[in-house]
Amino acid sequence: WTGRPMPQGLPLGGLAGLWLAGRCAGFFPGILPSWLYMMVDAAFMPVLAVAVYRALRGVPRHRHNLAFPVILLAMTVANVTSHLMVRTSTGVSMGTEGMLYLVLLMITVMGGRVIPGFTLGKFPEGRTRVWPWLDRIAIGSLPVVMLADLAGAPVPMVAMLCLAAAMVHGSRLVGWHTPEMWRFPLVWLLHVGYGWMVLGFIMKAGSILGFVPPLLFRHAFTAGTIGGVIFAMICRVSLGHTGRSLRLPGFVPWAMIMIGVVPVLRVLLPWVAPMQQLLWIKLSGAAWIVAFGVYIVYYAPMLCQPRADGRPG
Template identity: 30%
Template sequence: MLMNIQNTAPRPKSPHPILNLGFRIFFVGSAVFAILAMLLWLAILQGFAPFKGTFNPFYWHAHEMIFGYALAVIAGFLLTAVKTWTSQPMPYGWHLGAIFGAWAVSRLLWLGLHATPSVTMLSVAFLFDLLFWGMTAYSVIKAVWVARQKRQIGIVAKLTLLMLANIAFYTGVFLDSTTTQQIALYGALYLVIGVVFTIARRVLPFFIVKGISVDNNGKPNGLNIEQKNSVLLDRMNLVGFFGFIVFDLFVKSPMLASAFALVCVIANICRLKNWYHPAIWQKPLLWSLIIAFGGMTASLAFFVVLPFVDTSVNVHSLGLHGLALFGVGLMTVAMMARVSLGHTGRNIHQPPKTVSAMFILMIISALCRVVMPMFGGDYMTWVLISQVAWVLSFGLFCVSYVGILAKPRTDGLFG
């Protein structure tokens, strides 16, 4: 009787497969935007497109990398993963289109703000940013509430704080307060990294087991492995990262921020040791995630040594960009490459042949922006190479995955 009732339930419908589930439209949109925003930032730095906005151009760039690109990827992931976590329906069809549309309108306005210092444009962008993240957060919180999953409270808290950080940034722009803008941007980046730490802790052990215990055809290969998370390491990372944020961002105590960052580094080195298996190097969708997590951990080490190094090197900026390029750039493109296959019914063990090049380009982008400037050479040349590598990496993603994300699932299911 119950099976008959379930079978007669109406099948979800959307006007196009790309609107079937959040990861599809947001992964495509975020990748295209990552290319456009970085090309424009390259043109601004090279003097081809002078910045005419009324606020710091570096803050313009940071806002769009965090609240534009990173939040789109997080929205796509959560609007997909929360359905699995809670067994509750998530937005699809025109509802999903409205959420994406709000994000897209704000991004177009922000791209135009570099040349048009308009309070009206900024105000409209603010409104659509609130609509985008408000609808995203509501969809996630509603599903968590209905499922009564208290363990998701951390994700809910981070979504709320990201909304407040964006409001704070806009407020800082309207009031011409660079201090408020800086705190909002740094705080938002740390929150995004916190979300990445949380998601990585949940999915990396699962992905590793799923990836290396079978061959490329999905058949068991005899490797019997088990991945476990440690409650102690989870708490160390949480306390260490929270303390680092407080003392780096609000109290401004480099020594205490260094101590808490060290706790976080130790916790995540131990996590990597627990997760590591030599077979990951045979799977680009695995080694990319491990390198991304390792890069995030190494970037936190910049803050550990910050109080003890020559102030002529902007170690704080290098640490921030390391977190951004490994924790946002490489981690997200690697996660999107894997999720896009699994959630469209494709073989995760046979990704497009371009994925290794895609990940290597993002690693080059990170190394040229964070590591190479410490060894000399022209700083702006390293930045330019980093930008070009970023654009090429996302260009390969679009070439390889837009077709996959715009087509129905291979198994005929909706999603």
């Protein structure tokens, strides 16, 4: 999009290897020193931030995208904080909670362009509307809630901020909606995933005030928002960036339905039928594994071959 080269070949392989090293290092907690694990695990995001910044630097029309390297650097701080809090036996709450908010912030920034853009691209005559002023408020709501929550602000204040964030993000989602989108899984799963952020903030406020069981809101954010948006994005991007038409192969539409059902099993059913919570956890985990297994079966061959249209990449 910027016309600048991104890492490819050996640099891209090195970046992927750096990410993989951080994932693998966690399997050897008794072998690697904790400080080495922290360094390996934390190295990927700042390197990625530099790569993204270099692509954006000096391109005025993409100045707004500089938010992404800033978020990646903030994620590095949250990651290191989690490691340090484990080493000092003070828990990981601040680091992990901060990281969760930052991932939601990235989805908020990215989703404001991708979700209505994909919706309008597929349904140009639809009712999708975008309000830039509302986008700015939605983006700003995440740091406000995060800082209030992590700083230990009064409970009623945090709950009210969560409800306000839910209203803002919900209004944004209503503007993006068009009835035709439910015919196209690549679009509706993005909307559903973002909708779980709205419900997650409502549930967090209810949890703070004692109306909702604790921790369920985290699964709304993770299994619902993060899982749904990521799955929809990798299914679409893997087609477009390998030079293929946006036609979902084989059983992938069913896998998208399964990803859409996962947060219902993991969040709503444990709330209304807590006595069967273990069953809901097993079913949601099984649906998650099957859905991503379907993705691997259909998309791994695409990602391991040259682009179908002969272009580089």
